[in-house]
Every structure is written in C-alpha cells, then in structure tokens.
Amino acid sequence: SGLTSKEKKRKIKQATIISQISTSLPPAEDDPVIGFQKKDLVGLDLPHNDALVISIQIAQAMVDRIHADEGSAANILQLAVIQQMGLETKINKLARSLTGFNGATTVTVGMIDLDVYSPPVISSQTFMVIDEVSPYNGILGRPWISKINAITSATHQKIRYPIPGGGISQINSDQAMARKCSA
Template identity: 55%
Template sequence: MVDNGSVVNLLQLSVIQKMGLESTIIRRAEVLTGFNGHTSTAIDHITLDVKTPPVVSKQTFTIVSDPSPYNGILGRPSLIKLDAVTSVKYQKIRFRIPGGGVGEIKSDQQLQQVDREDGAQADKIGWKPEEDAEDIILDPQQPEKTAKIGSRLSPDEKEELTIFLRKNRDIFAWSPSDMPGIDPKVACHKLHVDPTAKPVI
C-alpha cells in the first residue's frame, strides 16, 4: 500500500520472518501514533532493496507486528526518494527514471476489493485505541500522575519503557506552574477583546 500521509515506511514482522531476516533485527520498544490516535509498537528498522522497475532503491522500513490487512506501507520517505507522484483518481504512481523517462505503477483492483472487505470486517469487530494501551504510575508518591504505554509490548519492553519514563518524569508538565521558564513569545494565552469595552453583567 502507498500512503502519502505516512511519515515512515512500514513492514510487517511476518514479512521479515518469511524472508528469513528476523535474526538480523534487534527488538526494541518504539511507539508510533497514527492519525486516529492508534498506537503501534515499532520493533526495529531494516533497509531493503525495493524494485520499482527499472529502478532499484534502498528503502528503510519500520518493522511492526500489529494486525493489518497490508504487508507493508510505502510512505513519504519512499515517494521522496523515488521522486514519485501519486494519483488517487487514476490509482497510479509515476516516478522519474534516472537517465530519462518516467516509470509507472498501476494498482491492483482485485486486491483493493479484498482490502476493502478486510477493512469492513475490522469495523465490525469494533477496534478501540484504548484497548492497545495501559496506564503506568510515573511517581509512586503521586499515583495520579500516569502515562500510557502499549499493552502489546512484551514484559521486558514494558519494564524497559516504564523505567525510562519514570527516570525522565520531570519532563512532563502537569500544570502551567510546571512550565515557568517558557518565553511568552513561544506560548501565551490572550483574550482579544476591546480594552475600552465595559463588561456586561
């Protein structure tokens, strides 16, 4: 799938496993947040040769293991590297061929129909973003101060991320009084009212 709005290229862990490359990755916790607030856990990054005939380019993918109807997503990094232009209306991608000429990739209409059916099935299940997150207490002395982490992380990843967040809990701002050093030029609340107007009671 091609997604002009994605700031990363994504690849499913199952694809890496089928390619026999799982032993080359180092598992680590990194949280990605989508447009709708859905969080995904990035496992690692991998650079692969991607063939868009006749061009072969090296593309870096973020590896995820969350359920998805797509094996991978080509985001803006790939489109920029390929110097590509997409057309939603014509379901095509065109890209510059070094040395002259324009390459073209057409969509698979039958595959799109399968994707739509998978998406409709996912809607019936009723996925909720909050089901993929759980609260952790950052400060035992102030249990009301919490943060959310992915519930699908492994126990080791949860422990590592929790320790990191607790160690750096001082960077969180819980109220305006926690940010006394911010220059008003950066953030300042103003009421744009006529100073000569009398208040109405």
C-alpha cells in the same frame, strides 16, 4: 570611479573567472513532467475511492498488499513478511512508538533497512517492523515516494516516477486487492 587601475584589473579578472566557471557547468536537467489523463482511467471500475495497493520487490521477495500512502511518514512492514524473507535476524530490535491518524499507538518490533525495486530504480529504505493485524503486508510512505520522486494518483490507480535517461516508469495499483483490503 575611485578604483585604481590595479583594482579594476583584479575585478575584471574575478568576473572573468566567475563567468568561466558558470559557463563550464552543465545545464541543470529537469525531470520529465509527470501527469495523468482521462485515458489513464481506462480499465478501472469507476467511480471509486480505492487506496493505492501494489505488489513490489522488497529485498529478494515480491511482496503484495503494499499500501502506497502519501499520508504515512514511515515505511512499515509486517514481522511475518520479514520472517518469510528469512531476514528476522537483520531487524534492529529497537522498539519505537508509531502513532496513527486516529491517535492509536503501536510499538514496533524494530527497524530494518531493505532495498525496494521500482525498476529500474533501486532505493534503500528503512522500514518500521510491526506485529499487528492488518489487511496490508506493509506501507510505503513518503520516505519511499519522495526518494524516487514519485507522483501518485489514487484516482488513476497509478504511481509514476522519473527514471535515468529522462523516461517515466509506472507502477499500477491492484484495484481488486485494494477493495479486498478495505472490506
């Protein structure tokens, strides 16, 4: 084989060390499988084309009319919501441009970092703060959805996400509020 006895012993020792390291690592645990079934449609007004509109705790306040939107690359909160929370002084007043799906541009008031409570998961999120007329108090977009590993279903009006310990938690959309917001 061309290897000396000393080189063979060194290779065997390396393989043994690698094997020991590999077997001492805990097995990777997958998140639970998250899905939706027909029974999840019970209680909904069907058929529908409603957005996911939720109430959720942001910082120390329950905020309603939050659009959970996988199509949004940003989390957004209305300035009035921040003012009602008494957190206006925490806004990093750095104006940025937000461009919507239709190409319209909005200049932000600034940005703010706040905790979002999706029990039992708490995630720190950066929000763009806007002062614009909107039926929504805010948008939780892909940054939040991805951070909590959520799966959304507008059809089922639900957001499900894994929780520590292997379970699944759920946030239900308010279908009536979604319709008021889009009216």
